[in-house]
Amino acid sequence: MMHKLTLTPCDFAQGLMKTYENAARRSGYPVTGQTTYDCRKLDVAQNIQEAWIAYYHDDTLAKLPHLSEADVTQKVMSLLLNYGAKVSPMLSDNEVLIHPGFTSEAA
Numbered sequence: 001m002m003h004k005l006t007l008t009p010c011d012f013a014q015g016l017m018k019t020y021e022n023a024a025r026r027s028g029y030p031v032t033g034q035t036t037y038d039c040r041k042l043d044v045a046q047n048i049q050e051a052w053i054a055y056y057h058d059d060t061l062a063k064l065p066h067l068s069e070a071d072v073t074q075k076v077m078s079l080l081l082n083y084g085a086k087v088s089p090m091l092s093d094n095e096v097l098i099h100p101g102f103t104s105e106a107a
Contacts, residue, residue, distance in 0.1 A: 002100070004091075004095060005026050005095065005096050007019070007026065011023070011026070012048045012051050013051055016039070016083055017050065019044075019073075019083050020085075023102075024102070026043045035103055035106075036103070036106050037102060038103075038104070041100070041102040042086075042096060042097070042098055043087070043090075044085045044095075045093050046086070046089070046093075047093045047094065049084065049085075052084060053080070056079060060075050
């Protein structure tokens with residue numbers, strides 16, 4: 001069963017993993033140190049992705065100040081392409097849609 005939830009800005013302001021953990025917790029999943037997330041099974045609102053971009057942009061610049069803006073953008077977009085949830089135009093600000101299989105426990 002799918003779960004649509006509304007997150008607070010604090011729930012998604014610190015990047016992908018914190019967002020995934022917070023979404024799982026808000027859906028009632030008992031998050032542990034062994035919990036894994038499948039980003040393909042989560043849809044997010046556009047403003048959540050924008051918050052991730054800002055977070056990783058600032059984080060990358062702080063850690064690698066010598067990079068050009070183009071290089072920073074490339075790093076951020078590569079991260080989101082590989083590990084970020086997809087944006088759904090059907091969701092309002094702060095909303096996520098959790099599909100079955102989003103969370104599981106590593107063996």
